[in-house]
Amino acid sequence: MRIGIFGFGTVGQGLLQILREKKSGIEVAAVVDRSFQRKSELLRGIKASADKDLILKDSSIDTVVELMGGIDDALYVVRTALDNGKNVVTANKALLAEHGYSLFQLAERNGRIICYEAAIAGAIPIVRNIEAVFRNERITRLMGIVNGTTNYILTRMRKDRMPYGDVLEAAQKSGLAEADPTLDVGGYDAQQKLALLVSLVTGKWVEAKNIQVRGITEVTQQDMQWAERFANRIRLVAEYDFIDNQHFMHVTPALVSEKNVLYDIEYENNAILFHGEYSGEHLFMGKGAGKFPTAFSVYSDLLHLQSENTKLRLEYDGSYLAIGDIAQTSSAFYLRLRVKDQPGVLAAIAQILGNCALSIASVHQDHSAAIQGEVDVVIHTHAAKRSAFYTALQEIQKLKSIVLHQIYLPVL
Numbered sequence: 001m002r003i004g005i006f007g008f009g010t011v012g013q014g015l016l017q018i019l020r021e022k023k024s025g026i027e028v029a030a031v032v033d034r035s036f037q038r039k040s041e042l043l044r045g046i047k048a049s050a051d052k053d054l055i056l057k058d059s060s061i062d063t064v065v066e067l068m069g070g071i072d073d074a075l076y077v078v079r080t081a082l083d084n085g086k087n088v089v090t091a092n093k094a095l096l097a098e099h100g101y102s103l104f105q106l107a108e109r110n111g112r113i114i115c116y117e118a119a120i121a122g123a124i125p126i127v128r129n130i131e132a133v134f135r136n137e138r139i140t141r142l143m144g145i146v147n148g149t150t151n152y153i154l155t156r157m158r159k160d161r162m163p164y165g166d167v168l169e170a171a172q173k174s175g176l177a178e179a180d181p182t183l184d185v186g187g188y189d190a191q192q193k194l195a196l197l198v199s200l201v202t203g204k205w206v207e208a209k210n211i212q213v214r215g216i217t218e219v220t221q222q223d224m225q226w227a228e229r230f231a232n233r234i235r236l237v238a239e240y241d242f243i244d245n246q247h248f249m250h251v252t253p254a255l256v257s258e259k260n261v262l263y264d265i266e267y268e269n270n271a272i273l274f275h276g277e278y279s280g281e282h283l284f285m286g287k288g289a290g291k292f293p294t295a296f297s298v299y300s301d302l303l304h305l306q307s308e309n310t311k312l313r314l315e316y317d318g319s320y321l322a323i324g325d326i327a328q329t330s331s332a333f334y335l336r337l338r339v340k341d342q343p344g345v346l347a348a349i350a351q352i353l354g355n356c357a358l359s360i361a362s363v364h365q366d367h368s369a370a371i372q373g374e375v376d377v378v379i380h381t382h383a384a385k386r387s388a389f390y391t392a393l394q395e396i397q398k399l400k401s402i403v404l405h406q407i408y409l410p411v412l
């Protein structure tokens with residue numbers, strides 16, 4: 001196998017080191033990187049250029065590894081590689097979430113293969129396991145922590161009692177969060193990965209932009225502490241459910257109880273829990289990112305291609321998946337309201353919840369923490385249709401004179 005690597009950054013350099021150490025018979029024929037000159041010491045004699053044709057026009061290269069990130073150039077590279085008869089390995093979830101549908105069709109037409117184990121949850125071998133082991137199993141439920149940056153932020157907020165902004169800044173300084181963190185903290189990276197995961201388990205393409213998403217920016221230190229009082233933790237969860245022949249999915253911050261395995265997934269770790277119709281519960285846990293964990297997934301894709309055992313890949317049936325309205329599913333909720341500390345507030349809120357057929361599991365108010373006549377009310381509801389809960393929220397919002405701020409989280 002002769003490969004050409006596009007992008008010689010964190011993952012590209014990790015991959016080269018693994019390939020050198022493993023002596024796997026995979027030859028790195030060339031590297032394309034826009035700043036290859038700065039990296040010549042690490043390349044140690046491997047042909048390199050900023051010119052993409054160095055790899056794309058070399059017919060002796062059978063496999064292209066795309067590790068540049070971004071969309072436009074990566075799309076050009078992957079398309080041209082497939083058109084020139086090369087297989088592709090990529091770690092680029094953003095590219096696949098946006099253009100996977102057409103790229104997989106192109107690969108199919110050209111009899112080539114795209115491998116993308118590293119694109120979903122870094123080192124966790126979820127893609128190949130679903131393709132090979134669970135290929136004829138119906139996955140009825142999937143729940144995951146698939147973004148390491150947000151899990152790191154939420155973990156440190158809880159453990160170090162630091163506010164969101166301070167933890168984000170620390171994560172940016174240590175390289176765990178991007179300078180522009182929107183993709184991670186807004187939940188969009190998890191949304192892209194969920195789209196790929198659900199495409200994988202259903203065999204139909206899911207458009208990431210159609211998946212409802214909420215990020216973690218609203219989560220405060222108060223919520224962390226309220227969660228702890230009830231032995232819950234806050235996680236950014238990507239969730240999929242197959243109910244009554246419909247596919248429901250979303251990305252949301254959620255309270256997870258200590259009985260839930262996601263409770264113990266800390267810092268930048270990732271985990272994917274799923275339920276198979278016949279096989280039951282499965283949990284995959286591991287490093288969701290990082291130089292070597294991610295590069296190892298790329299390396300394992302290369303070994304997979306080398307083994308020629310590639311008929312085990314899933315075939316997509318060429319259509320988009322219809323996504324059900326998540327509001328029609330049920331959940332219990334945590335609702336924290338900042339209210340005026342005065343009589344009648346709780347009664348007004350309880351009335352609205354009751355009118356929307358929401359049953360209250362518990363109500364908590366900490367008068368000792370009242371500041372300037374304002375206090376937090378925390379309500380846990382029993383499971384009910386999300387649509388009923390959203391209607392109640394709209395009604396509660398109208399109580400502007402007594403309810404000053406609200407945040408809600410589903411409880412898993």
Ligand SMILES: NC(=O)c1ccc[n+]([C@@H]2O[C@H](COP(=O)([O-])OP(=O)(O)OC[C@H]3O[C@@H](n4cnc5c(N)ncnc54)[C@H](OP(=O)(O)O)[C@@H]3O)[C@@H](O)[C@H]2O)c1
Nearest residue numbers: 007008009010011033034035067068069073091092289290
């Ligand atoms: N890092 C992780 O833990 C991780 C985990 C899972 C998936 N991934 C995915 O892996 C891919 C690579 O990530 P990374 O962390 O290795 O990124 P990175 O460190 O920024 O490396 C990207 C490399 O590609 C070069 N490059 C970028 N755009 C280029 C272009 N248009 N033409 C030529 N060279 C270009 C960059 O050059 P400069 O040095 O000049 O910028 C850099 O050397 C991304 O798709 C990412 O989402 C990464």
